[in-house]
Amino acid sequence: MAMLEVEDLNVRFYTEDGVVKATNDLSYRVEAGERFGVVGESGAGKSVTSLALMRLIDEPGVIESGEIRFKGRNLLEMDEKEMRELRGNEIAMIFQDAETALNPSYTVGEQISEAIRYHLGLDEAAARERAIETLESVGIPSAAQRYSDYPHEFSGGMQQRVVIAIALSCDPDLIIADEPTTALDVTIEAQILELLEEIATEFDTAIQLITHDLGVVAEFCDRVMVMYAGHPVEMAPVEDVYYDPQHPYTVGLMSSIPRIGDDRDRLQTIPGRMPDLIEMPPGCNFHPRCPYAEESCTRVEPPLVDVETGEPADPINSDAQAAACLAHTGELSGELDYEVTVRGEDDPAVPGDAPSSAGVSDR
């Protein structure tokens, strides 16, 4: 049994314009200590998925059905009090925009130690001490002094470290990091990712990293789920996705990985836009944008299947590469015809040995 198992999760927003199907029969798992990546364009349902794990979906949203099992217990059956005991304690969250995620009128120290006092029952002084230690462990210099500073007295990168310190303060087993570096510039982004990496290793914390940048996933994650319109279109260990993507959408995402000196808007590189989640295109949701789309794609909804066998995938129990495209169910007459070129091994601008930059040429 994995630490976190999400099964057939359906989140809906009942808006005036109609029902937004933000996640559709979403299933995945995160093992203890694992680094799990969730990738997808804006609106794919990444944040909704992570807020659902915390049961923090706001009106007009509801978790309509499914199970979220954390250490074997279904979160959706817990009462609010049990849920509060998990939040910030066993499952913690890091938000995208640190500046707005912090309360401007309390000191950063107070914002860290309030969770410590609440969850671990420490008194004022002990909580303070632990908060200072946490600030040190996220690399904030002279942590004892900075404890009493307000968020606006920190730079953007330091604010994000504070947000990470809040998440880390009660030693959680799972950290959900929702685009933790999107608001930061590239050098700071690298530092923050390095910090998350250290934390994951040192505390053996599982991290669900949400991003729309496959490059970040490639450096950081063990396994990855590529989301489109509220459900996974590809799920596999990161090398498989990286060297041998099996879904046209993943391929499109990969060609939009930025290269040094390239400041195109990354999200615009796949032509077209995410479909309206109120009224989704029939068949494969991706067909209006897919270069390989055929007539059958507009009729048949491709299930997530094991790309080797074509059998329905089991994302909760299996590691096999899975994709949701008719090419893998034998219902596509043509072939997915692309070539993946991976660059980077001898690229001096790329640290480490992970492939961090790839290009896909579409013949």
Next chain:
Amino acid sequence: MSLQRFVIKRALITIPLLLGISLLTFGMVHAIPGDPIDFITLFTELDPETEMEIRAEYGLDQPVYIQYIDWVTSAATGDFGRSIITRDPVISEIMERLPYTLVMGIMAFGVTLATAIPTGVIAAYYRNTKIDQASRVFALLGIAIPNFLLGLLLLLVFASWLDLFPILPPTSQGIVSYDMLVYTLLPAITIGTGSTALLMRLMRSSMVEELDKDYVRTARAKGLPERTVVQKHVLRNSLISVVTVAAIQVAFIISGSVVVEIVFSYPGIGRLLVNRVGNRDFPVIQAIVLLIGVAVILANFVADVLYAYLDPRIRY
């Protein structure tokens, strides 16, 4: 900058403000048409010698700027001269009535805050429900109804029909008596209703805005109970924009007291002011207007300090 330094800096700014208000008060009273001497003598013909004497007594023979300096320096020591009408020292006339107005004003402000903030919070938390709509209707009525009408209505219902209060204030017992304090509730509510309505809606919109902010989600994600999230995190930030407007309400409460004191035959300085305006009792008028100005400046000072206390970003 520490809060302490901010307070000192802000306190220094009040000095030119106080000078300005004193100049304005003095200038205003002297701009009233008519020669004060006529009101002192009740329009009787005087021989030039007596007139000179009277002018000298009130300093009216001096150039205006000397009159101002004399007035300010003695005012600073609490000496506002003597009333033209009663010939009593102005300060003792004011001191006799000030406690009534102060108690009424503080009560009005207290009632305002004690109802506006909790109801605003509730309206925000249950936004767009029946509760919120009810608060909106009450707010509209509260803002629309003139003070004198509300005062008369309260008197009619609570004093005349229900007989819970006397029609006239039980003045003989002094302000620090149970009967008088209870009676003061009526004018206090009358004055406070408009401000309550305004502050309640402001609190609501400020709170609704804050509830949508990211830090609220952070606080919830820490596992804090909803009460803590709202009362500790959201309330404090919502109050920041309410504090300034609340301070301005002090001015409205003071100016409202003038009319309300008349409706309730309340023995405060507002009624004194109205009585003496008719008689051009300029030493009394000047003193009361100055007092009101100082009170407003003080309220703003307190508001700014509170504002800085609540929002650490202000101190920079």
